[in-house]
Amino acid sequence: MDRTSNGRGYRVVVIGDEETVNLFRLIGYVGHVASASELLDVLGKYVGREDVGLIVVTYDLVEENIDKYFELKARLRKPLLVEIPSIRNPWKTGIDYLELFRRVVAGSGAESP
Secondary structure, X not given: OOOOEOOOOOEEEEEXXXXXXXXXXXXXXXXXXXXHHHHHHXXXXXXXXXXXXXXXXXXXXXXXXXXXXXHHHXXXXXOEEEEEOOOOOHHHOOOOHHHHHHXXXXXXXXXXX
């Protein structure tokens, strides 16, 4: 199975800061490093592609584009847009990143570290 897909042939794309994107690249997902000012253009690159089923975007990029982002999200049936915390800003969320990473790895079929 191609790890960039969810088993049904749809790709999972992660958009965010370099550290967050690289973490997901380690387990085989497509990643795109972007700034908040680039988010909408980068989303436009993946929205509408038949092979993309899920786009994961870090909260910090969404916060600076919140109105346009949620307007786009409300219109889309596919791909699904999901927001996650950035590794750069863990204090905002209280998220255990190692546990999050383990869950993603377990869901991808790869062996957990």
